[in-house]
Amino acid sequence: MFLKDYIKDVYGAVSSLLKGMRMTGYYFTHHKEIITEQYPDNRETLKIADRFRGEVVLLHDENNEHACTGCSACEIACPNGTIKIINKFDISPEGKKKKAIDTFVYHLELCTMCNLCIEACPTDAIKMAQTFEHSVYDRSKLTKKLNNEGSKLREGIE
Amino acid sequence: MLSLENITRIIHEWLNSHFNPAIALDTEFVLVGVASITLFALLGLSLVWMERKVAAxxxxxxxxxxxxxKGIFQTTADTLKLLMKEGLVPDGADKFLFNLAPFIVMIVAMLILAPIAFAKNFQIWDINIGVLYLSAISSLSVIGILMAGWASNSKYSLLGAMRSGAQIVSYELSAGLSVLSIVVLTGSLSIKDIILSQQNGWWIFKAHIPALISFIxxxxxxxxxxxxxxxxxxxxESELTAGFHTEYSGMRFALFFLAEYINIFIVCAIGATLFFGGWMPLHIGSWQAFNHIMDYIPSSIWFLGKTIGLIFLIMxxxxxxxxxxxxxxxxxxxxxxxxxSMFNLLLTSLVAIMGWYF
Amino acid sequence: MIEEIGRTTEGDLIINIGPQHPATHGVLHLVITLNGETIKKVEPHLGYIHRSIEKMCESLSYRQFIYVTSRMDYLSSHINNHACALCVEKGLQIEPPQRAQYIRVIMDELTRIASHELWWGAMAMDLGAFTPFFHAFRERETITDIMEKTCGARLTMNYMVPGGVMAELHPGFQRDVERFIQLYKSKFEEYSELVTGNVIFQNRMKSVGVLSKEDAISYGCSGPVGRASGVSCDIRKLYPYDIYNKVEFDEITETEGDSYARYVVRLKEIQQSIRIIEQLLGNIPEGDFQAKTKAVLKLPKGEFYQRVETARGELGVYIVSEGGTTPYRIKFRSPGFSNLSALEHMVKGLKIGDLIAAMGSLDLVIPDIDR
Known part of the structure; x- marks a missing residue:
């Protein structure tokens, strides 16, 4: 019958709308469902995954020594030309020439955090750091020198 | 007791005792104008904040x-920002109509305010055809919207305005018919009489099924x-970016934005007046003690509470x-x-004639 | 130019939807001809986000070019990477270890769920409901957290490498995924209450943007769009790769071919993805996660083609090698491009609102169309 279908239609429509309203009403009354993280305020409690790729860093130990031999494997592996390694030749006390890095240039502004350089490094000298607040006012600050001043190659790494 | 009714009476008496009646009346006009503009600003700001919180x-x-x-000054800051923004008029726009449209929308919203009773004996204009006046004025805002859509010289705006025209003209009918059912029950078009008729219970309870249907x-x-x-x-916005106010910016946009919220407040106030007794406290039949306690809550609080309840529903x-x-x-x-609603009007008339309400 | 085409001789309106428009989810530009509210013609203009990824890949080595493909269909970046890795493996004739294959399939399915979740929210937002968008992101966030823990990134993971995956799963992986599945199952009811069952939503979606089976085939539609029209086109079933032939799942097909059918197909696909993950999760075999490969990969001279099923449909990777360390020519067959081409056929004679609904149900990712 026409009238019966009409009423059924209206009833079905209204009840489906009320179901939706019950759902939003539930969230309106249950404030603990809120999932907002108040980011700059919760810096202390922020948990960042260990593997998060924030930027490339060169690891230095307490003696200001690193493991980078200057082999340029990372520079070759990088798809964007983010890394540039400038080598120099140290003269050892015995008078032998020894290759060492002069500057490990890292262009953060070009980096896509693809992790290929870390994979390529034969001595595990570099790794991804978990920092993520990279914004600066001047673009030139994004070009970084990764090796510390006066650092040198750790003994026993070829 | 300090109530809105007393404040207005004190001002009225003070003015009349110090100045001649004409000046007193003029001063009262100015005061009412200033008060309603202030109310508008406050309402706009607080309702936008409320909507954002509810949504969140x-x-x-x-x-x-x-x-x-809790971010209560966020909307104030936003309004200040909008005030300082440049109001652009697009090339090829009809400058006069383009500038006029937001004010038309705003003025219409202000006009509807007149017969609304905010508290006991606190009403700008107690007109005996209040409900008719409300229906007549509330459909005027479409003119402002059509004007904005046409004058913007933008196709998005035009489409939005045309949609709005079709929509407001058709929904005016059922809004009017559902309001009529309360008029039938009360037998009066005056807002004051409608409220007073709900002394012993609100229409939504007194007139049960027909009132509920017309309320929905x-x-x-x-x-x-x-x-x-x-x-x-x-x-x-997912179809026409922003519809009729696509080309508006700065304070003209803010006026549209505020008018939207003020319109919501006004229609909810009308709904509260017609179905929930306006400023009338909740009275249940012969429960004298309960009714007495309810009377202690100021009438303006009752009115605002009911209105905000309906606004929340719409949000x-x-x-x-x-x-x-x-x-x-x-x-x-x-x-x-x-x-x-036509069927419901018949039903209401039957209920009213047979006296099948409480 | 634009002023000239502002109005046609018949007095129809020409409207630009995009390149900056809330409904196009990117920089898609649709020039639509309107008669009142009725659509007479839809003409997609492409190229606003063309980054010439195919040409870029020609100058990158076989290890390097994979990360670029994450930027094509950024919502199913794992699956794009997977396709490239598979194609390179085909050329090198190596097979990744079992463990790597399991991990890859689990990651693919997680990506698919995440993509469909986001689409669900965006679809509802196209229709004017804002709340589902945030609710969808709540579940999706759990997946991105898992991705972040295992792969180190949330959107452009670059986890697949030729010969396996880049790193071992993180220690709590199984527990995290189980927790996600639990969360999803507890919230699934909400999806139907909030959106699917809603009468307004059903009226907006049902018998809107109908695409018949024949049209779906001739336009080359794949993925949920093709399956909603009744075309059995799930690459995971037709040409199984990795271990898809070992897992049990149903290929979802609907016959209506309207926007609602596409919607239902995607929601049911999430269930199937969860079914796949549940089968694999407890049984990941021990072993290496990466096959031994040379430091510099060289594909033999020849042509290699691999297709996979992304969240949007069939992605084909075609590599021409001259025997060097970089591909001579790369071509991607992206699902979004052919799905978009069916849009005009679907919405002719309907209203603007239907165009938005139909476009939302296609689940377009513009960088995937332009590349």
């Missing part, structure tokens, strides 16, 4: 929480009339439902709401 909690977010405690139709129709989701065809709709399509919108009106 329903969407499992926090909402504005930076400017002031009323709330759907006014949601459509104020261009709110799920009937926000005129704006429909609840917005943050739950998807938008209708334009032809479905008109289908809903002409195939469902209008027949039902």
């Amino acid at each position: 909690v329903m969407q499992i977010r926090l909402g504005p929480n930076r400017v002031g405690p 139709i009323f709330i759907i129709a006014v949601t459509a009339e104020t261009n709110r989701a799920p009937f926000d065809m005129a704006e429909a 609840w709709f917005r943050w739950t439902f998807p938008r209708l399509r334009i032809d479905q919108l008109l289908n809903l009106e002409w195939k469902y709401l209008l027949p039902i």
